[in-house]
Amino acid sequence: xxxxxxxxxxxxxxxxxxxxxxxxxxxxxxxxxxxxxxxxxxxxxxxxxxxxxxxxxxxxxxxxxxxxxxxxxxxxxxxxxxxxxxxxxxxxxxxxxxxxxxxxxxxxxxxxxxxxxxxxxxxxxxxxxxxxxxxxxxxxxxxxxxxxxxxxxxxxxxxxxxxxxxxxxxxxxxxxxxxxxxxxxxxxxxxxxxxxxxxxxxxxxxxxxxxxxxxxxxxxxxxxxxxxxxxxxxxxxxxxxxxxxxxxxxxxxxxxxxxxxxxxxxxxxxxxxxxxxxxxxxxxxxxxxxxxxxxxxxxxxxxxxxxxxxxxxxxxxxxxxxxxxxxxxxxxxxxxxxxxxxxxxxxxxxxxxxxxxxxxxxxxxxxxxxxxxxxxxxxxxxxxxxxxxxxxxxxxxxxxxxxxxxxxxxxxxxxxxxxxxxxxxxxxxxxxxxxxxx
Numbered sequence: 194x195x196x197x198x199x200x201x202x203x204x205x206x207x208x209x210x211x212x213x214x215x216x217x218x219x220x221x222x223x224x225x226x227x228x229x230x231x232x233x234x235x236x237x238x239x240x241x242x243x244x245x246x247x248x249x250x251x252x253x254x255x256x257x258x259x260x261x262x263x264x265x266x267x268x269x270x271x272x273x274x275x276x277x278x279x280x281x282x283x284x285x286x287x288x289x290x291x292x293x294x295x296x297x298x299x300x301x302x303x304x305x306x307x308x309x310x311x312x313x314x315x316x317x318x319x320x321x322x323x324x325x326x327x328x329x330x331x332x333x334x335x336x337x338x339x340x341x342x343x344x345x346x347x348x349x350x351x352x353x354x355x356x357x358x359x360x361x362x363x364x365x366x367x368x369x370x371x372x373x374x375x376x377x378x379x380x381x382x383x384x385x386x387x388x389x390x391x392x393x394x395x396x397x398x399x400x401x402x403x404x405x406x407x408x409x410x411x412x413x414x415x416x417x418x419x420x421x422x423x424x425x426x427x428x429x430x431x432x433x434x435x436x437x438x439x440x441x442x443x444x445x446x447x448x449x450x451x452x453x454x455x456x457x458x459x460x461x462x463x464x465x466x467x468x469x470x471x472x473x474x475x476x477x478x479x480x481x482x483x484x485x486x487x488x489x490x491x492x493x494x495x496x497x498x499x500x501x502x503x504x505x506x507x508x509x510x511x512x513x514x515x516x517x518x519x520x521x522x523x524x525x526x527x528x529x530x531x532x533x534x535x536x537x538x539x540x541x542x543x544x545x546x547x548x549x550x551x552x553x554x555x556x557x558x559x560x561x562x563x564x565x566x567x568x569x570x571x572x573x574x575x576x577x578x579x580x581x582x583x584x585x586x587x588x589x590x591x592x593x594x595x596x597x598x599x600x601x602x603x604x605x606x607x608x609x610x611x612x613x614x615x616x617x618x619x620x621x622x623x624x625x626x627x628x629x630x631x
Contacts, residue, residue, distance in 0.1 A: 277309025
C-alpha cells in the first residue's frame with residue numbers, strides 16, 4: 194500500500210495556496226458542473242451498484258490461490274468539501290481480475306486515512322494474468338463516474354501498486370490572468386494567463402504532471418484585454434475542456450499563455466534576418482526559464498518529475514521548434530504550427546538542423562503542421578523540408594514526430610484555433626499507468 198500520510202499535508206497546503214492565489218489575482222471563474230459522460234461502451238451499468246464477487250480483496254486480506262497483487266490507491270478530496278466520500282469503488286474490465294470482468298461489478302475500496310481522502314484495494318491475479326490489460330474507472334458514492342479516460346494498467350509480473358487521482362464533477366477548467374510579470378532579461382513586462390484544468394480545480398490532492406508554455410498567449414484564451422485577440426481568439430480553454438472530458442488528453446496539463454509585446458518579432462526570432470532584424474529569442478527563453486516557470490512551480494501542486502512543453506504559431510512556431518531543439522533539458526516536446534521556417538533564408542533547417550546532418554540531436558518530440566493556402570501557401574514546403582530533416586535525424590512519425598497538413602488552412606488565428614486540438618492530443622495523450630514495485 195502506498196504510504197502518503199507524510200506528504201499529504203504539504204500537498205494539501207500547495208493546492209489550497211493555488212486556490213487562494215488564483216482568487217487573489219482575479220479569481221477562479223465560475224465553473225460548470227457537468228453530468229459525467231456515459232459509462233464505457235462495453236458497460237450496461239444499471240444503478241444501484243452491485244458488489245463484486247470478493248476476488249478483489251480489501252487491504253489486509255489476500256486470496257489463497259493468488260500469486261500476485263496489484264494495490265490500487267485512490268486519493269481524492271473535493272475542493273470546498275469538509276465531508277469525506279461515503280464510498281469509493283472500482284468498476285472495470287479485465288479477464289485476469291475476476292471481480293472486474295464486468296462494468297456492472299463493483300469492487301469497494303477501504304479508507305486508510307483518518308480524513309477519508311485515501312482509499313485502497315488489493316487486486317489479486319495468477320501468474321497467467323501477467324501482461325494482461327486492466328481497464329477501470331473510479332466510482333464515487335455509487336453514482337458519480339470518474340471523468341476522462343479509463344485508467345489503463347498492464348498487469349506486471351511482480352507485486353506492485355498504482356495511485357490514481359480522479360475527479361467527478363468539474364466540467365470546465367479556469368483561466369487565471371496574472372498582470373505585469375517583469376522580465377529582467379528584456380527590460381519589459383507582460384501578462385501571463387494560466388489554464389487550470391478541472392482535475393486541479395476539484396481534487397485538491399492531485400498533482401500537475403505537465404506544463405505547456407504557449408506563445409502569443411493573449412490570442413490563446415477567450416479573454417478581454419487591450420491586446421487580446423486582435424485577429425480572433427483560439428478559445429483554447431474550450432478545446433482543452435473537451436479533450437480532457439472525452440479522455441483524449443492528459444487531465445493534469447496546466448497551460449501557460451505568455452502574452453506577446455510590441456517587440457514580438459525581436460523576441461520570437463533567434464537570428465537576424467537581413468530584411469527584418471530580430472535575434473532576441475534566447476533572452477525571451479531565458480525569461481521563461483528564470484521567471485515564468487518558477488512562478489508556476491511556486492504556485493502549483495507540481496509532481497516531482499513534471500515535464501514542460503512549448504507551443505506556438507507563425508514566428509511562435511519557429512520559436513517553439515528552436516526551443517525544443519536547443520533546450521531539450523527544459524522542453525521535452527514542442528508544437529510548431531504554421532511555423533515561419535522561411536525566416537533568415539530557412540535558417541532553422543539550414544543552420545540549426547544542418548538539413549538533417551547536425552550531430553547533436555535533441556531528445557524532444559516535435560509536432561509540425563501548416564495550411565496550404567494564402568501567401569507562401571502557409572510555408573507548406575518549408576515545413577515539409579523541416580519534417581524531412583527531423584526524420585533523417587531519427588525522429589519517428591507517430592511517436593517522436595507528428596505532422597499534419599491542414600488542407601485549405603491559412604496563416605491565421607481561425608485556422609490555428611480550429612486545429613490546436615491536434616498537437617494537444619498528439620503530445621499529451623492519456624498513457625497507461627506504469628505500476629511501481631511494492
